[in-house]
Amino acid sequence: MEFLFSLALTLHVLAAVGIVGLVLVQHGKGADMGATFGSGASGSLFGAAGSANFLSRTTAVLAVVFFLTSLSLAYFASNTPKTTGSVMEDAVKSAPEAVTAPAAGEEVPAPADSASKAKDIPK
Structure with a gap:
């Protein structure tokens, strides 16, 4: 399934x-006026009118490929396995244990670190 997704995505981008x-x-509709005054279109590879047909047909084929790959990518995206649960359940499971505040009148123990400056604070 992963191979088909990669193939469809590659074809989609290329199309x-x-x-x-x-x-x-391709030339627009306004380019026809310039062609009548000898722009050299008759000496092209596809002839005077052949390039317009070839380019428009090739564009139409690529448009069909583009739409088919769009539909196939949408199908692949909708058939991916869904995960169960919610984001909040995962956050609660991975959260650290809560630290409770000391009760009123209870003394907070000093840190065991000997380099602590807590012992230098006057009371």
């Missing part, structure tokens, strides 16, 4: 990067 690159490469 996203591919879509961004192809959208940036």
